[in-house]
Amino acid sequence: MSQSSSATLQAESEFTLESLFGSPEGRKILTCMQCGMCAGTCPYGDMMEFPPRRIIATLREGDMERVFTSSGLLNCVACYACTAKCPRGIALTEVLLTVVKEQVLLGLEETPVELQKALENTLRYGNPMGESPRRRAAWAKDAGVPVRILPEDPRPTDVLWFVECYGAYHPRGVETSRATAKLFHALKVDFAILGNEEKCAGESARLAGEVGLFDALMEDNMAIFQKYSFERVVTSGAHAYDAFRYQYKDVGFRYPLEHTTLFFSDKLDQLEPLLKKRLDSKVTYHDSCTLGRHNGFYEEPRRLLGAIPGVELVEMCHNRVNSICCGGGGGGMWLDTYYKSKGYERLSERRAKEAIATGADVLACSCPYEISRFEDALKVLGHEEMVVRDVTELLAEAMGG
């Protein structure tokens, strides 16, 4: 695409420095002292033409066109590592990178095909896999325990469980959903799901730069929330948690919010007596970027794992705030082929090697993207004796039955 046409695109999406600096978070960008901590901590920083430090330097020079026409920002997996380490506390991932990535996506000569398909699917079907929205709740039929579907039975509920796309469609995600339903049931939680009315929360689309798609999904989901009566939202999607907490709030999301891992951690007193089966495993926990670095929930999943009889918890060399992204955020779920074509190491493999080095039998996670990514990585690395489990799956297994 020529320079002139990308200038037109820029005008159409109304990017201006004024709009970027219109908020206190945006203005904070100007306090950058160019230390380079962001580039140093970024898992793909050495492959990035414009890491956050250089974006800010270029912004100061007033020549953002150079940044917008570089595809290097496709390497950003929105892992919050730069944000967590920035000594000035600049909201790099949420504010700067999102705005820049939106412009990059607009100006791309060719959108990587898997990412494009995922975005088109999310718009049309409400999920990136391109599955039928009419089958979103199909998994619930054989969940093993009753799962109430609000469109079929709209009575008020305590917990509105937002299952999200991977939990609804991905074969491994569905297994996690069944485990979660079993836990809700055992704890006698009054819960229900939105069934086929639920749509992708959209956070990965937003962090890939598709802000318009995110806005459309947010409008749709907010309209659905308003149809039903519930006390709180509990989601299995770590990225959905982020979307609701930081973005949907701006359009009126006022419901008490929890991620399933946090919800069960709060109920550990009730849950612990039910955990009767010994698992006798060495488990290492992978901190997801959103629950961990972005929200600071490091101990809750570890408390849950520690409560399982026979579990020995071991740590990877990078843990908690230093955890390495599985590579699935910010559109990375659909950029593996693109990264491979560039010759990059897959982050899921980099991370799986760290898990193997602990000598653990089980790699535990709490974000639905991670299971398939790590299972694939372990296959590639030829270390299939290690199993990948969501924390809720291990809890359900420890309940026996």
Next chain:
Amino acid sequence: MDTLVVLKMVPDIVEELTLAADGRGLDRNQARMILNESDDHALEEALLLKERHGGKVTVLALDAPELDEALFAALAKGADRAVKVTGAAEGLGTRQAAAVLGQALEREQGLKPVDLILTGVQAIDDLDGLLAPLLAHLLGLPFLGIVNQVSVDGSARKAIATKECPAGFQARFEVDLPAVLGIQSAEKMPRYVPVGKVRAAMKSRTIELLPAPPAGEAALVAPELLRMKKPEEAGHAEFLEGSLDEVSEKLCEILSDRGLM
């Protein structure tokens, strides 16, 4: 270099297809409609030609559910004009659709003259022929199908169309313009258009409405559809195991048992 792209909405096979009560077609209330995939490629090829040679791209389609989204997406991608033919009967066969579109092209000011007419090489619900050759016949224009690349000379009087042939061959044809081309695939994947741009197009652009002209004498009689059925589930494949001789013997037995040998 003005190009007209004819688009068509087809049943989306991501959703389960159900038959109508009379068994003579799909249940249109259950089906969702999506832009025919090769029509999307035809649009992409037209946009590439516009980027190279200038000119205008017009998209034309018979009204159908979810068509507006597809037309606004086409405008957001770079089409200059979107025209929707309204009031034609639902679920027209390809021959009838070609007759209506052909009449619309003859009658509506400004749709012709055009240098190229592009449309997808086929659609999944073509039951009675392909649109591009029918349209070419009605308009008296040359036709080439299964095209995957188009280049045009400076005068826009001739085009070179690359056509996929059996056995992995590619053939290049020179064709006088105007012509109708059935596009198999564009030179690159159809471009992504961000949702924000489609929404902006919905606010700032309009879809022109064109009442369907009577199909007239040009309308060829559509074949009568007697019954539509879902494919029946057949038995599973049988694998013959053993040494080469054993397998050959079993194979001969099966064939002779069934009177085939």
